[in-house]
Amino acid sequence: MVLCWKMASATLLFHLLFFLICFRISGVKVISNDTTVIHGEKATLFCQLTDTEDQLTRIIWKKKTRGNPEEKFFFSILPDGTAEVKNGLGDRVQFIGNFAEKNGSIQLLRMSLLDEGIYTCIFNLISTGPFETNINATVFAHPVGDMKGEAPVAGYFEVTLASCFASNARPAAEVMWRLGELEKYLRTETNHTVNPNRTVTVVSYLLGVPLKVLNKKKVHCVVKHSTLPEELVLDYTINIHYPPESTLIIPDSQANPKGFTCVVDSNPEPTNYTWTRVNKSTPYYEGNRLPVPNLSPEFNGLYICYAKNKYGSSSGSLYVNVNTESSAVCSVLLGLLICTVVLAGVVGVIFKFRLTWIRVSRSDNEEPQATEEL
Secondary structure (H helix, E strand, O other): OHHHHHHHHHHHHHHHHHHHHHHHHHOOEEEEOOEEEEOOOOEEEOEEEEOOOOOEEEEEEEEEEOOOOOOEEEEEEOOOOOEEEOOOOHHHEEEOOEHHHOEOOEEEOOOOHHHOEEEEEEEEEOOOOOEEEEEEEEEEEOOEEEEEEOOOEOOOOOEEEEEEEEEEEEOOOEEEEEOHHHHHOEEEEEEEEEOOOOOEEEEEEEEEOOOHHHOOOEEEEEEEOOOOOOOEEEEEEOOOEEEEEEEEEEEOOOOOOOEEEEEEEEEOOOOEEEEEEOOOOOOOEEOOEEEOOOOOHHHOEEEEEEEEEOOEEEEEEEEEOOOOHHHHHHHHHHHHHHHHHHHHHHHHHHHHHHHHHHHHHHHHHOOHHHHHHO
């Protein structure tokens, strides 16, 4: 009977201890948060043990990452606060927690895409054993924006006018165009490429018929991404090539020009300018500006500027007629002389008319002697 009582007492004590231990363990919590970090920046891995008075003997960290999928211990903290680093992280890992407060938080510096993975925080206690939690660390990457322009020749078939890149982003970036009034002329196409490091490159193509009216028109490529504080806007000026279509010769001054400039509508600019003068057998001058060191009547004539780029050529002409001051004076004197002669002739005619009239008049009303006197 006594033996049975002792056995019952031992069993009761065992169950009581088991209940206390389970109750004590069941209240223990490990607090942690998953984290997302941008490539090249630092990641904070927070973990803390709560609701236990059991003595902490060690905090241990292990990891399983894209760079090394095999789970390995890489960091441990002792009660005196000293830390041990293994498996190559070196000074990239720092303890930022508090051992006495059972805070095992760490920071990983200069995170790379290969550091993405699962990090496990483990608390070793004297009586109740280890407690652990997993933290997912995700690494994002900024997109690299770039623009590649084309220079198609004006024509009638649709071509690629420009390409907008958002490269090596994680996750994929959003790429769009702001075209304004050019939407009726242009359209876009977008494709995605997953790179070996799991970043994504997005390319958006600007397509349209290369019309001359589109040349020098501005468009905007917009890149959006969760890692960017604001939109990335890439400006682009459409570049359409075409041959010279109009050529004008313009004097640098209306009153006293020192030269004439050949102005051409073309893209690219002409690579060759040739000036000729009518009735001259050889080219007169080369270059887009014809200098006039001393303007005189000898310069009079018809001048033609020929402009040429790799797609074609065009020409423009200017007739030059120079009147010097002496020539103008002679012209005035000659004009006065002509006016004097004409005036004298008119007076003579009037006088003759008068004499005739008088003579006729006298012939009708006077003696013949009077007529002879006239």
